[in-house]
Amino acid sequence: MLQNYGKSDVTYDWYAGNSGVVGRSGKFIAAHAAHAGLMMFWAGAFGLFELARYDASIPMGAQKAIVLPHLAGIGIGGIENGVITEPYGIVVICTLHLIFSAVLGAGGLLHSNKFAGDLGDYPENSKPQKFDFEWDDPDKLTFILGHHLIFLGLGAIMFVEWARIHGIYDPAIGSTRQVVYNLDIAAIWNHQFDFLKIDSLEDIMGGHAFLAFLEIIGGVFHICTKQFGEYTEFKGKGLLGAEAILSYSVVGVSYMAFVAAFWCASNTTIYPVDLYGEPLKLSFEFAPYFTDTVDLGSGAYSSRAWLANTHFYLGFFFLQGHLWHALRAMGFDFKKIGQAFDNMENTKITQN
Structure with a gap:
């Protein structure tokens, strides 16, 4: 269960989405399927959006694309020297992502509304009950x-x-x-x-x-x-428990995001210059960030810069999420911080 600090009647606000699946393994599966559907939909829709804006006369790395370079990197689109020559393959892949996103979304709705919210409600030794669990x-x-x-x-x-x-x-x-x-x-x-x-x-x-x-x-x-x-x-x-396992999962995503950010910024074999633009350098102003090493014009950034910085900052915020949930799992009550500041405002010093 989520951290309740010993209270039995805890209620959660609507935005605490994780609370809706705690203790309900069937709803947990529904959330997984729906989440996968959202990711599939984004990949397919954004890929088609980038393809509609693609200009073969401009280097791909200068077109702020992030889905097309990934598809090109795995050999889809008839890539020759960084130029898409067979866009039909990309259309097929993106369309399949949209179709599968609908299937996954339907699966999420089915598990959420039709099937049991808790897999433990199924008969003993049935296949669904094999995947019922306690945190x-x-x-x-x-x-x-x-x-x-x-x-x-x-x-x-x-x-x-x-x-x-x-x-x-x-x-x-x-x-x-x-x-x-x-x-x-x-x-x-x-x-x-x-x-x-x-x-x-x-x-x-x-x-x-x-x-x-x-x-x-x-x-x-x-x-x-x-x-x-x-x-x-x-x-x-x-x-x-749920809070602790969530913190482990979030820090795993954070780690992968940081690795991807630095790999994307510097490696030109996995992230070719033809597809992503020139390698980046690490700069620092109010926070660390990656910058292009070539001038692309005012307000223009390479695909590599968009991708590396997005991963870097998502990794940072996922790390904060890990610390938040890990400390809660260990029993730290963040509400006491606000209470401590309130007490400081009301505290008076008397001199005898």
């Missing part, structure tokens, strides 16, 4: 985590196989080519420390292949195993 039940949470890891691993395999069979954009030759992964464990290990400068598509695919293996093995492990030994405070007893 402080480590065995059921690790079971669900295992399924997440397997799907992530399958996604990584799909990317590796796409690069091997279809091909991805190689800035060194200015076109799409097939890339066979290099499963060199030593190289993969070493790239932990210099991934910002990695310049081999084969090594990148090898890293994804290795990651897929780890995720699937980890997923099977979490599905097949239960808590080892006694469930102690060291393992999360008394702390593991």
Whole structure:
């Protein structure tokens, strides 16, 4: 459950959306499906919007596009030297995203309005009840985590196989080519420390292949195993709950956003100059931010600048969200801060 500071009759305002799914695993699934539908819709709609504004005579990196460069990077659109030559493929991908967003949205509505709000209401040993959970039940949470890891691993395999069979954009030759992964464990290990400068598509695919293996093995492990030994405070007893797990999830998103920001700002193999513009430099005024290293004119910014800065600031605010929810999970009451300031205003000093 969410942090209630020992009170049993806590009510939440409408904007505390997470409170609506606490203790209702069916609603939790509905929220997941609807959220995925929103992301799908944005990707498809924004991709079509950018394609409608696309001008082949202007470098893609100077057109403030963020969806088109990603599609071009995985070899969609018949990319030649950073120019889209076959826009039909992009239209198909974006349209499929819109269709799937409708399916996911319908699934969210179905789970929210038609199916049980709590999967625990289904018959014993039924498939839906297998995914019912309590926030402080480590065995059921690790079971669900295992399924997440397997799907992530399958996604990584799909990317590796796409690069091997279809091909991805190689800035060194200015076109799409097939890339066979290099499963060199030593190289993969070493790239932990210099991934910002990695310049081999084969090594990148090898890293994804290795990651897929780890995720699937980890997923099977979490599905097949239960808590080892006694469930102690060291393992999360008394702390593991909706608020704590939300804080873990948010900091994970923050970490990925920061990595993506710095990778996008500096790497020209994953983020080719043809598609995103020149590498950026880190500047600082009222806050850190990335700036273009070439003059694009007054008020103009490269796709790389838009993407890197967006990730950087989203990562920062997600980190604040993590701290907020983590401190609440640990029992810190933020309302006491306001009360402390109020007490300071009303405090009087008397002299004897």
